[in-house]
Amino acid sequence: MAERSLLNQLIDALRCLPGVGPKSAQRIAFHLLERDRDGGARLARVMAEAMTRIQRCQRCRTLTENDLCGICASSKRETGTICVVEQPSEVVAIEQATDYRGLYFVLGGRLSPLDGIGPSDLGLDILERRLGEESLAEVILAISPTVEGGATAQFIADRAAHHGVKVSRIAHGVPLGGELEYLDGGTLALAFAGRRDL
Amino acid sequence: MAERSLLNQLIDALRCLPGVGPKSAQRIAFHLLERDRDGGARLARVMAEAMTRIQRCQRCRTLTENDLCGICASSKRETGTICVVEQPSEVVAIEQATDYRGLYFVLGGRLSPLDGIGPSDLGLDILERRLGEESLAEVILAISPTVEGGATAQFIADRAAHHGVKVSRIAHGVPLGGELEYLDGGTLALAFAGRRDL
Structure with a gap:
């Protein structure tokens, strides 16, 4: 075992999620591996695509995988x-x-x-x-x-x-119910x- | 926008994580996209590999990417x-x-x-x-x-x-400090x- 195990690599990598410390990362890793491999595989696929393809809308600078976001591209908005x-x-x-x-x-x-x-x-x-x-x-x-x-x-x-x-x-001002x-x-x-x- | 945006697909996919609802999923997605793309890309890569390669150790049935886990393969354990x-x-x-x-x-x-x-x-x-x-x-x-x-x-x-x-x-029995x-x-x-x- 010269290199770190894949499980430990996964636990480490999960710590990039906001608010996830060592204990939570371990809990998430075991949950995905033992109870939801399909969900984990789908998340990995979508996340890889999102991290590379999502950038800023050229017109309004919100996040989108297209040149224009859905709102800017829509013909139904009040311009x-x-x-x-x-x-x-x-x-x-x-x-x-x-x-x-x-x-x-x-x-x-x-x-x-x-x-x-x-x-x-x-x-x-x-x-x-x-x-x-x-x-x-x-x-x-x-x-x-x-x-x-x-x-x-x-x-x-x-x-x-x-x-x-x-x-x-x-x-x-004062929020509702505040x-x-x-x-x-x-x-x-x-x-x-x-x-x-x- | 016939199909769902990649951002919404990412938010949906994040809900496979334990304890993550719609609001947290959205917060995580924006955090990764705006502040930690490298971490997100690394997590996606490690997670994809872990979901396909990690299985049970043939000797002790714990999770590992090898035939034998690190403990079973070690020569330093008391057998x-x-x-x-x-x-x-x-x-x-x-x-x-x-x-x-x-x-x-x-x-x-x-x-x-x-x-x-x-x-x-x-x-x-x-x-x-x-x-x-x-x-x-x-x-x-x-x-x-x-x-x-x-x-x-x-x-x-x-x-x-x-x-x-x-x-x-x-x-x-009674835990320490219990x-x-x-x-x-x-x-x-x-x-x-x-x-x-x-």
Whole structure:
């Protein structure tokens, strides 16, 4: 046994999954080997293909295995609105929870000069081109209300204003069923600042 | 988009992992695609190989990619003792926690006539052959003290006695640091029945 056993290699490799430590990795490995070889083989096949073939949509930068993602390629979306989010997972969340039927743009992060993340790293040159070329009515910003998120939102708002496109921001405040007592101070302050007349 | 996107196929396939629901599967997929493609590609490669190549050791029935597992193939083990366990994961646990240097035998379950699990399903014919062929001093049973586990232990003890091999059972009782108050009744009863003189 000069080299590590295949079982130990599998346990090691499983630790790339988020939140999986040595014990969980071992449990997963034995579960797949003893109870679900077919599922494990299918997962291995799909994962290998996904890791090599999935890249960014050329138009909105979300994850897809095609040149254009399903939303950008669809003829049924309202092309007058772009919702700007930070991560591809947020596109999925918005699609599942809301009846928004417009387009998206995925930044992949926030402007952060200290970390060397500038406008082109977030594809803001692509967004600017879209602001100029597409006949847009509104850009909706769904960016986290942090310092860096705020700077990113301001940057986009400036560019949109330059092209004469209206900009809005999704509301931040108390979540449904959230108890004021247990809410963080930042959210509570945002909820007060963003209060609306009844 | 006639067929499902590769991303959705990956999220679906990830659900074969134990304890992973739709939300976790999505989180894992985005984590791998955005932060650890190399780890994901390596996992896919190792998993594909493990699912096809790992099978049972011909001598002790634990999981291995070779004809004999590392323990059975080693020249450094004490060949006079066999520890009988139910699952391959228990071999790993005993190796990590104890200084046992003997051999193993993995049943893969317990005798359960109602579920159609008989001696040959647990490889007990292979174990019997080893009892006859190898010069064994002791068989240590590390089988759970349930009704079915008890029946399995009794079956093995009978066969070992037939071949003149001594049989022992690992101790069941109060775990280290376990509080009597919160211990289940079965364990407490076992601990009393198995008390030893000081």
